Ligand SMILES: Cc1cc2nc3c(=O)[nH]c(=O)nc-3n(C[C@H](O)[C@H](O)[C@H](O)COP(=O)(O)OP(=O)(O)OC[C@H]3O[C@@H](n4cnc5c(N)ncnc54)[C@H](O)[C@@H]3O)c2cc1C
Ligand SMILES: *[C@@H]1O[C@H](CO)[C@@H](O)[C@H](O)[C@H]1NC(C)=O
Ligand SMILES: *[C@@H]1O[C@H](CO)[C@@H](O)[C@H](O)[C@H]1NC(C)=O
Ligand SMILES: *[C@@H]1O[C@H](CO)[C@@H](O)[C@H](O)[C@H]1NC(C)=O
């Protein structure tokens with residue numbers, strides 16, 4: 034493993050620590066006399082944004098509590114080095130959840146990673162930054178009855194979050210993105226340093242057949258359809274996370290933010306005996322002592338689509354009967370807590386190709402090691418940028434398709450039903466083994482607008498027992514028909530002239546696909562989670578009886594409790610979720626500031 038900072042620099046950093054916020058590693062270190070205005074649960078994607086924005090007002094005191102570990106130390110290369118994206122899964126940085134047996138996937142159990150580290154899932158995710166269609170945000174405005182959530186009204190927050198940066202080699206990205214739709218925020222994004230043959234073919238295809246496969250200059254412009262270049266959360270040759278972009282700069286420069294690590298919030302406490310939830314109980318393990326802290330103004334729940342509904346239910350907030358059945362006294366009946374779990378699925382198809390992809394690199398430990406060694410020297414080379422996927426395409430069923438007559442689940446007529454990513458190597462599905470020879474292209478197929486909705490259920494009053502997670506993949510006809518249609522579309526797309534001389538032959542399992550039944554069997558055998566759960570504490574109008582939070586993200590029927598994370602999103606997203614989580618968090622920070630007249 035490479036070490037990112039020279040030792041000297043690390044020593045200098047620890048001296049600087051004296052002048053900055055407190056970083057605490059056990060609840061007993063929190064000074065008993067200390068009064069906090071806000072307590073934020075979870076230093077993840079959204080939580081770090083809220084912590085950083087609220088502490089811009091020097092009069093405000095914030096306690097940020099994170100169950101997981103810090104993102105420093107030697108292990109953190111798995112977070113920082115772009116080439117290692119994905120390798121945080123199943124490590125100390127992961128909660129290691131698993132789904133229930135998936136009826137739609139031949140009864141398989143699916144690994145369900147979630148970040149257990151500063152930055153949360155932004156520190157272990159696939160780094161893709163794609164905001165989705167403008168209709169996605171207009172749907173959020175519609176569902177919540179608050180026009181301030183629309184694309185046009187959110188633009189200020191979109192630009193406040195993100196900044197486009199050049200790749201490490203300064204390759205020109207002119208013509209590959211639209212600088213006008215990028216902002217000046219702390220989160221760094223960028224395009225690929227290396228163009229592969231498959232990327233050129235994708236672009237050529239959009240030139241050959243612009244009506245079928247249109248080129249999209251920037252998938253972050255609000256135009257959510259077509260093929261184009263992917264932005265990833267990589268800048269300055271490293272992964273940019275909510276922690277690196279928001280949290281660490283705030284910790285380093287302010288004294289009004291305290292961070293408590295390795296500590297799980299186990300219960301929200303109703304301090305006034307009514308539905309005011311400004312207290313939190315915490316513990317470091319099932320057997321460790323309990324501690325309690327109280328916020329003067331608000332508790333902000335940013336524990337993510339799994340952590341947030343779990344903690345609500347542990348606290349008696351949720352479907353009363355279900356809580357009662359596991360021995361939790363119900364306090365506030367909110368049937369939609371844990372309901373409506375939506376996730377997107379992914380599977381890949383592979384082809385042998387005529388040309389050099391990264392297959393050789395990934396199957397050669399010497400080359401891989403050399404890339405990491407070069408990165409350690411000067412943060413250059415193949416390890417320093419996004420490597421595996423550069424181009425992507427978002428597509429729809431034709432508008433007159435019978436499958437859409439009952440209801441179109443996409444965010445609108447310009448939003449996708451399915452998506453392809455072009456991967457520069459043999460990307461095996463669960464249970465498959467990558468061939469050790471040859472050059473391979475994999476294309477992933479994602480159902481972007483699933484109608485299968487599952488749930489998250491509590492099974493124990495112990496905060497340290499995982500809830501059951503059931504995304505209910507492929508339990509609707511729409512989802513299976515969409516995936517079959519997507520696979521057929523992909524196979525015909527790769528047979529267009531742009532791919533001549535490049536695509537050699539399909540991998541065995543792909544070559545065997547012919548009938549719908551065969552394709553369906555392939556889907557049920559290989560589909561995995563894309564790790565995009567949402568909607569387990571969904572937003573709704575103030576006047577709606579359903580939903581968990583109102584348009585201001587305050588928990589319905591409670592006082593002093595707000596939710597800011599992916600759990601509030603009403604549906605699986607039209608793009609990739611992290612961009613939308615950042616955008617929602619930026620506006621939420623302003624909502625909180627204005628509710629308490631902060632600067
Ligand atoms: C492996 C993987 C790959 C992904 N790839 C992409 C991608 O390429 N592009 C994309 O846009 N999205 C991707 N996603 C999804 C995206 O990262 C998430 O949707 C997003 O980061 C969620 O943000 P959040 O703030 O809701 O939750 P998180 O970022 O998960 O933050 C929740 C935080 O709360 C903490 N926490 C939870 N419970 C408690 C508790 N009780 N007490 C204290 N702390 C607690 C957690 O440890 C965590 O730090 C991926 C996700 C994963 C896991
Ligand atoms: C990482 O951060 C934790 C918490 O701040 C600190 O205790 C630890 O010493 C740090 N480790 C390294 C290697 O810097
Ligand atoms: C997740 O699993 C890995 C590998 O077993 C382990 O090291 C890590 O501690 C686990 N994470 C948590 C939060 O327990
Ligand atoms: C929400 O969408 C419905 C149906 O398209 C429309 O009638 C309604 O006016 C929209 N509401 C808002 C607040 O945008």
Ligand SMILES: *[C@@H]1O[C@H](CO)[C@@H](O)[C@H](O)[C@H]1NC(C)=O
Pocket residue numbers: 201202203
């Ligand atoms: C890229 O440009 C930056 C800023 O001009 C410069 O510092 C850096 O050395 C350049 N890198 C390469 C590999 O050309």
Ligand SMILES: *[C@@H]1O[C@H](CO)[C@@H](O)[C@H](O)[C@H]1NC(C)=O
Pocket residue numbers: 305307308309590591592
């Ligand atoms: C609980 O009591 C406080 C103090 O009287 C009040 O401000 C708050 O609105 C009450 N909350 C609910 C949900 O009734």
Ligand SMILES: *[C@@H]1O[C@H](CO)[C@@H](O)[C@H](O)[C@H]1NC(C)=O
Pocket residue numbers: 300314319320321322323
């Ligand atoms: C902590 O509190 C919980 C109830 O919220 C209780 O079940 C548990 O025993 C307590 N732990 C200790 C060590 O007292």
Ligand SMILES: *[C@@H]1O[C@H](CO)[C@@H](O)[C@H](O)[C@H]1NC(C)=O
Pocket residue numbers: 352355368370371372373488489490
């Ligand atoms: C799980 O939660 C869902 C949604 O709240 C509910 O419909 C279902 O009955 C629950 N299952 C169990 C076993 O409690």
Ligand SMILES: *[C@@H]1O[C@H](CO)[C@@H](O)[C@H](O)[C@H]1NC(C)=O
Pocket residue numbers: 407410411413
């Ligand atoms: C970085 O290091 C590699 C390997 O030592 C070397 O080949 C390369 O020229 C260096 N690049 C820069 C920009 O210093």
Ligand SMILES: *[C@@H]1O[C@H](CO)[C@@H](O)[C@H](O)[C@H]1NC(C)=O
Pocket residue numbers: 387533534535
């Ligand atoms: C492979 O590509 C080369 C050109 O790069 C071409 O000459 C050759 O015909 C291709 N082979 C096949 C089997 O298409």
